[in-house]
Amino acid sequence: MTGSLSIVGLGPGGPAHRTRAAEDAIRDAEVVFGYRGYLATCPDLTGAHQNLVSSEIGAEQQRAEDAVRAAAEGARVALVSSGDAGIYGMASLALTAAAALPPARRPAVRVVPGVTAAIAAGALLGAPLARDFACLTLSDLLAPWEAVETRLRAVAAADLVLALYNPRSRGRAWQLGQARDILAEYRSGDTPVGLVTDAGRAGEQVEITTLAALDPDRAGMHTVVIVGAGGTRRLGDWLVTARSLSESR
Amino acid sequence: MTGSLSIVGLGPGGPAHRTRAAEDAIRDAEVVFGYRGYLATCPDLTGAHQNLVSSEIGAEQQRAEDAVRAAAEGARVALVSSGDAGIYGMASLALTAAAALPPARRPAVRVVPGVTAAIAAGALLGAPLARDFACLTLSDLLAPWEAVETRLRAVAAADLVLALYNPRSRGRAWQLGQARDILAEYRSGDTPVGLVTDAGRAGEQVEITTLAALDPDRAGMHTVVIVGAGGTRRLGDWLVTARSLSESR
Numbered sequence: 001m002t003g004s005l006s007i008v009g010l011g012p013g014g015p016a017h018r019t020r021a022a023e024d025a026i027r028d029a030e031v032v033f034g035y036r037g038y039l040a041t042c043p044d045l046t047g048a049h050q051n052l053v054s055s056e057i058g059a060e061q062q063r064a065e066d067a068v069r070a071a072a073e074g075a076r077v078a079l080v081s082s083g084d085a086g087i088y089g090m091a092s093l094a095l096t097a098a099a100a101l102p103p104a105r106r107p108a109v110r111v112v113p114g115v116t117a118a119i120a121a122g123a124l125l126g127a128p129l130a131r132d133f134a135c136l137t138l139s140d141l142l143a144p145w146e147a148v149e150t151r152l153r154a155v156a157a158a159d160l161v162l163a164l165y166n167p168r169s170r171g172r173a174w175q176l177g178q179a180r181d182i183l184a185e186y187r188s189g190d191t192p193v194g195l196v197t198d199a200g201r202a203g204e205q206v207e208i209t210t211l212a213a214l215d216p217d218r219a220g221m222h223t224v225v226i227v228g229a230g231g232t233r234r235l236g237d238w239l240v241t242a243r244s245l246s247e248s249r
Numbered sequence: 250m251t252g253s254l255s256i257v258g259l260g261p262g263g264p265a266h267r268t269r270a271a272e273d274a275i276r277d278a279e280v281v282f283g284y285r286g287y288l289a290t291c292p293d294l295t296g297a298h299q300n301l302v303s304s305e306i307g308a309e310q311q312r313a314e315d316a317v318r319a320a321a322e323g324a325r326v327a328l329v330s331s332g333d334a335g336i337y338g339m340a341s342l343a344l345t346a347a348a349a350l351p352p353a354r355r356p357a358v359r360v361v362p363g364v365t366a367a368i369a370a371g372a373l374l375g376a377p378l379a380r381d382f383a384c385l386t387l388s389d390l391l392a393p394w395e396a397v398e399t400r401l402r403a404v405a406a407a408d409l410v411l412a413l414y415n416p417r418s419r420g421r422a423w424q425l426g427q428a429r430d431i432l433a434e435y436r437s438g439d440t441p442v443g444l445v446t447d448a449g450r451a452g453e454q455v456e457i458t459t460l461a462a463l464d465p466d467r468a469g470m471h472t473v474v475i476v477g478a479g480g481t482r483r484l485g486d487w488l489v490t491a492r493s494l495s496e497s498r
Contacts, residue, residue, distance in 0.1 A: 015269055017270055017362060019267060021266055087382075088379065089379070093492065099485050113372035119336070122335045127360065128335070158404065238344050240340075245393070
């Protein structure tokens with residue numbers, strides 16, 4: 001008798017931007033797997049009747065396999081990500097692990113969507129994502145930098161608004177500066193740029209600057225950087241992209 | 250004395266994928282503006298003590314101005330979008346209208362994020378957005394088709410996963426077939442494609458096909474089409490993109 005696995009996006013921070021389906025999935029689980037820091041954001045959803053299995057950053061593959069195994073063995077399992085579990089989150093690893101099981105051992109799996117960091121950042125900045133945009137990660141853990149650079153150039157040339165995830169981490173500081181220099185080959189120095197750090201959490205910071213003035217030291221591990229396109233304007237304290245392409249020229 | 254305006258994303262369907270902040274903003278409002286069809290999805294959040302101002306598709310500019318004016322005149326106003334209000338939603342228009350007021354008349358404005366259609370569709374399909382992706386609209390109401398085509402080509406060439414909004418509407422049927430043919434110049438015919446219609450609503454439909462077999466007649470006004478990239482695989486009933494770029498080659 002197999003159990004079930006809910007792969008859950010908790011949204012950007014505390015309870016305000018969680019969905020009801022995400023809350024229900026965690027409350028209903030017998031076992032909850034997650035990065036320690038994310039489990040710490042939802043103490044209101046977990047209790048002594050549950051088995052909480054926390055692990056560290058870098059242990060994603062193991063965590064996904066452990067969660068799938070627990071579900072295959074019959075438990076009602078939740079596996080949590082921050083933001084949306086499908087976007088740079090745990091869903092890809094866990095679905096791949098589940099699909100590798102023989103059909104008779106596969107648990108029922110569902111993905112519960114959440115508010116991803118780019119959307120949370122966009123809302124705090126105004127409406128920078130109002131028209132076509134791309135999400136790219138600057139992490140070089142899972143890709144050679146050359147591949148990241150190729151994508152940056154393509155998106156920059158296509159005049160899409162750009163949301164950069166993982167612009168910087170401990171021990172990885174140079175990518176954001178290099179990304180800025182690449183983007184500056186395609187976009188003017190006064191292109192508006194927004195930085196949002198710890199959206200929805202304690203210490204939330206929102207900053208609007210320009211591509212020319214973008215200081216990589218203002219970004220950290222929990223920052224999303226949004227780079228405007230031709231239709232993006234600074235309107236007072238807001239960053240707003242026009243919905244119409246014809247308005248943007 | 251100015252009031253306040255909350256620009257609220259309701260998420261993809263009914264209550265399951267709404268955030269608490271979105272629900273609170275609507276419950277707390279004195280006046281709620283929205284497209285008739287969206288107001289109909291949240292009768293549990295509105296009541297007889299509120300003034301509900303519904304309008305039709307196509308009336309977005311007027312609705313945004315009316316909501317801003319009501320807030321400027323002192324009311325506590327909510328303006329609703331489906332999905333996320335910042336992504337092809339009402340936030341851009343409303344913030345632009347608010348910024349055009351003299352500072353002394355500007356109401357307090359905030360954007361309450363929501364689960365956008367691409368994220369809801371991605372969760373139902375599995376994890377197609379797990380690595381870099383772009384959202385593009387195929388609507389030609391707000392852009393010349395040539396501009397849409399240029400963006401499609403750039404994203405296709407950059408091997409990004411692609412979420413297509415507004416693939417079709419009443420009286421606008423040819424764009425998705427044309428987009429498919431353009432994408433087929435860059436990606437193989439067996440590239441996995443997912444179509445999700447009415448995510449989270451009555452009549453929800455999820456379909457996985459390939460780029461070569463993509464039938465534009467399977468898409469409607471409420472469909473999101475997700476086109477895989479090099480790292481996207483069909484795993485049983487799921488569409489999954491590898492998190493690592495090196496896995497995808």
